[in-house]
Amino acid sequence: MSMNNKNERNAPFTKAVQRLKDERRYRVFIDLERDAQRFPTALWRPGGDEKPRDVTIWCSNDYLGMGGHPKVRAAATAAADRHGAGAGGTRNISGTHHRIVELEGELADLHGKESALVFTSGWISNLAGISIIASLLPNCLILSDALNHNSMIEGVLRSGCEKKVWRHNDVDHLEELLKAAGPDRAKLVVFESLYSMDGDIAPIEKIVDLAERYNAMTYIDEVHAVGMYGAHGGGISEREGLAHRIDVIEGTLAKGFGSLGGYIAADAVIVDAVRSYAPQFIFTTTLPPMVVAGACAAIRHLKESNVERDGHQYMASVTKHALQAAGIPVRENPSHIVPVMVGDAERCKAASDLLMRRHDIYIQPINYPTVAIGTERLRITPTPRHTEAHVSYLVEALVDVWKTLDLPFTTARILPLRRRQPVNDCVYPEMKKAAE
Ligand SMILES: *Cc1c(COP(=O)(O)O)cnc(C)c1O
Numbered sequence: 001m002s003m004n005n006k007n008e009r010n011a012p013f014t015k016a017v018q019r020l021k022d023e024r025r026y027r028v029f030i031d032l033e034r035d036a037q038r039f040p041t042a043l044w045r046p047g048g049d050e051k052p053r054d055v056t057i058w059c060s061n062d063y064l065g066m067g068g069h070p071k072v073r074a075a076a077t078a079a080a081d082r083h084g085a086g087a088g089g090t091r092n093i094s095g096t097h098h099r100i101v102e103l104e105g106e107l108a109d110l111h112g113k114e115s116a117l118v119f120t121s122g123w124i125s126n127l128a129g130i131s132i133i134a135s136l137l138p139n140c141l142i143l144s145d146a147l148n149h150n151s152m153i154e155g156v157l158r159s160g161c162e163k164k165v166w167r168h169n170d171v172d173h174l175e176e177l178l179k180a181a182g183p184d185r186a187k188l189v190v191f192e193s194l195y196s197m198d199g200d201i202a203p204i205e206k207i208v209d210l211a212e213r214y215n216a217m218t219y220i221d222e223v224h225a226v227g228m229y230g231a232h233g234g235g236i237s238e239r240e241g242l243a244h245r246i247d248v249i250e251g252t253l254a255k256g257f258g259s260l261g262g263y264i265a266a267d268a269v270i271v272d273a274v275r276s277y278a279p280q281f282i283f284t285t286t287l288p289p290m291v292v293a294g295a296c297a298a299i300r301h302l303k304e305s306n307v308e309r310d311g312h313q314y315m316a317s318v319t320k321h322a323l324q325a326a327g328i329p330v331r332e333n334p335s336h337i338v339p340v341m342v343g344d345a346e347r348c349k350a351a352s353d354l355l356m357r358r359h360d361i362y363i364q365p366i367n368y369p370t371v372a373i374g375t376e377r378l379r380i381t382p383t384p385r386h387t388e389a390h391v392s393y394l395v396e397a398l399v400d401v402w403k404t405l406d407l408p409f410t411t412a413r414i415l416p417l418r419r420r421q422p423v424n425d426c427v428y429p430e431m432k433k434a435a436e
Helices: 003-022 070-083 098-111 124-135 150-159 171-179 203-211 268-277 288-302 307-325 343-361 388-404 428-435
Strands: 031-035 041-044 053-057 114-118 141-145 162-166 185-192 217-221 248-252 262-266 338-342 378-379
Touching: 031 053, 041 288, 053 388, 070 288, 098 114, 098 262, 098 288, 114 124, 114 268, 124 150, 124 185, 124 217, 124 268, 141 150, 141 171, 162 171, 162 248, 171 185, 171 203, 185 203, 185 388, 203 217, 203 288, 268 307, 268 378, 307 338, 343 378, 343 388
Parallel strands: 141 162, 141 185, 185 217, 217 248
Antiparallel strands: 031 041, 041 053, 114 262, 248 262, 338 378
């Protein structure tokens, strides 16, 4: 094929990419090498003639650093040695392995449900879970929170059911819609426990009250809370003692649990129905034993240990406190997410670039369509493996970036600090021992 021909054939793709560039929405990924031993430090390869160098990650969704936990690495390595790299097929053909049966048992137990089903990702579990459950309910109306994650929206669309969107966390609006649908119509209320961009938490008890009053099923996405909240890491629904009143709990193994995969937990018959009908489950190869074993080790550890959860909350609190005291605009919330507001796509990208180039700090800019235009931000996610020294350096770096880009400071405020935790002494004793 001549070059000309090729250019012509590819013109629609070139145009599509250019459109994003024109709209300043074109995404650039950085080439990063995570280091289990030194997390949150990682190696950045800038490319070209530039030498690779160490940077500090401040935007990982491996919220607790469990991806690098010694128990998790040991379990994953042992499983790879014993079972090999892959699962061997789809569950229907040849891919149900003991590790995944074990994992589903742990997950059902974690949420106090009869049964659980694991998918290749959290995204897929929402697509499959919501679409199949809603489509099996006769003439179901889906009531979906306005800020639900893309995977939930795709699940709603895929179900083919009628949907109504309720204003974010607005239970009065939800009630209006439930009332209008009437008590007899099948209804599925889908929402998240912790919304990861603003870090706000849903009024779960009120939602569950309404669902019970108006005879609706509930489906909650606990992706940003599992492992991190509740006495055993069962999420906000565990912390608030509400898990048993929610019909379906969905979560990921990829964030707090540091691995890969997603799941739903519910009554056995609901799980069985999804297992039997969801093409997103039936026609794709199962997660490999090594990934599953790593996730399982993380879940088991976090059922017993509060060290990571306490360290996580403490570091999030210290980070918010220090940034606010320096006049950096942090959006307040009751969770571990630290949204630093920029409010402009280009300057958000520029801030991120400066942090990386000048200060060896990696924070991905969050722009439209992930967040609304005008609310562009740096989304900072402290982990229990960040130290107070990391925080001090982050504050200095952000102040420098704010001055360089002439971004507005807020009035410095001193907020009350959460109770002190000896973070660096209590995290990963195994790792310390290994280093000695
Ligand atoms: C990340 C995310 C998912 C998808 O989970 P993955 O395991 O990463 O596919 C689902 N829901 C929400 C709210 C998320 O933020």
